[in-house]
Amino acid sequence: MEKILCFCNRVNLCSFSRKGSLMSILGENKVYRFETHAFDVLFCREVDPIVQFLDGGVFHGIGKLFLLLPLLVDSGSFVLTGLIETAAIPYTGIQVEELSLDEKAEILFLDQAITTAIVLGVLYTLTKSSKPLPNDIYCYDWREPFNLQRGWLLWAAIGLAGALAAIALTGVAMSSLNSEPPTRETDALVRLLPLIGSSSISTLSLLGITGVLAPVLEETVFRGFLMVSLTKWLPSPLAVLISAAVFSAAxxxxxxxxxxxxxxxxxxxxxAQTRNLLTPITIHAFWNSGVILLLxxxxxxxxxIKELIQAS
Known part of the structure; x- marks a missing residue:
């Protein structure tokens, strides 16, 4: 029977034998279940096992992880949305050049909704094939929003405040290093400028896309799937940084x-703090919605606003 020693967050040292999911703490007779959680490289506590999910399921082998990388790249840039629109509109008889801004905004919202449904459907189908699933995989838990340790709304507020401060400092540092701001003609935000403030329908459509659909899609893919997958092989802080880099590049x-x-x-x-996707979704939603409402x-x-964006 294979015996392994590992350092744990919740205890000093533990050992376990890979027979089912039972683990015993050195120096104690208390039996724990074994969990390799996405954010605590190895730790012990009395929870449902997910070792089979990580070792033999959808995350077994790095090849399956990168099956979704094309989807990851598309999720933040409206590329897939544009492809769906380009492919579908000729069959509908719609003349794009004759559409009003409101109609274009509604079509864009529909495209993003379809994209979100397709990508999440593929993602859930892949992970569903792996059983047993961990209790908190793709967790969207509305309970205890202000819990000091795991409250999703409390930590969303903390995370948003920290992000705003860090991004402001990053902007100042970049301004001091760069004499000329980078061109942003191809940015998704720049391409959406004609819709911003044009009407209430366009504004609501943009808020639906950027404040609801995009955060749900991107956080499920980048944090719920990619980051969790990376922690199979990497320490959690490094997984956070790599997923952030892929998120940025996307x-x-x-x-x-x-x-x-x-x-x-x-x-x-x-x-990583809350293990609840509602936390990053809320931060992402407030960030995106705040940008749209401010503009x-x-x-x-x-x-x-185009000049303001170019100067930022």
Whole structure:
């Protein structure tokens, strides 16, 4: 019977034999179940086992992890949404050039909803094939939002405040290092500018895309799947940083990579703290919605928001 020694968060030293999921603490007779949680490389506590899920399920082998990388790259940049629209519209008889801004916004919202459903459907199908699943895989738990240790809303507020401060400092540092701001003509936000502030329908559609659909999709993929997968082979802090880097690169905006990386890092550590996807989703939603609402306000006040974005 194989016997392994490992350091744990909750205890000093433990040993376990890989027969089912039983583990015993050295110096004690108390029996624990074994858990390799995504964010505590190895630790012991009385929970349902997930060792079979990590060792023999969907995360077995690095090849399966990267099956979804094309989807990861698309999720933050509207690329897949644009492809769906390009492929589908010719069969509907719709003349894009004749559409109003509101109609374009509604179509964009529908495209993003379809993209979100497809990607999450594929993701859940892949992970469902692995049993038993851990109790908190893809956890969206609304209970105890203000719990000091795991409260999703409390830690979302802490994470958002930390992200705002860190991103502001990053922006100042970048401004001092770069004499000219990077061009942002190809940014998704720049491409959406004609819709911002054009009408209440367009604004609501953009808020639905950026404040609801995109956070749910991206946090489930980048934190719920990619980050959890990486912790199979890497320490949690390194998994947070790598997932943040992939998250940043997926937006296809090189000039904004540092700020997006900082945001992705805050999202990753907030998820590691609560193990609840509602935490990074809430941070992401407030961030995106805040940007759209601020730009809408400035647009209505007569500011040239494209010039403001280019200068930022």
């Amino acid at each position: 937006h296809l905006t090189p000039g904004e990579f540092p700020q997006l990386f900082v945001l992705g890092t805050a999202l990753g550590f907030s998820y 809408t306000f400035l647009q209505l006040q007569g500011y040239d």
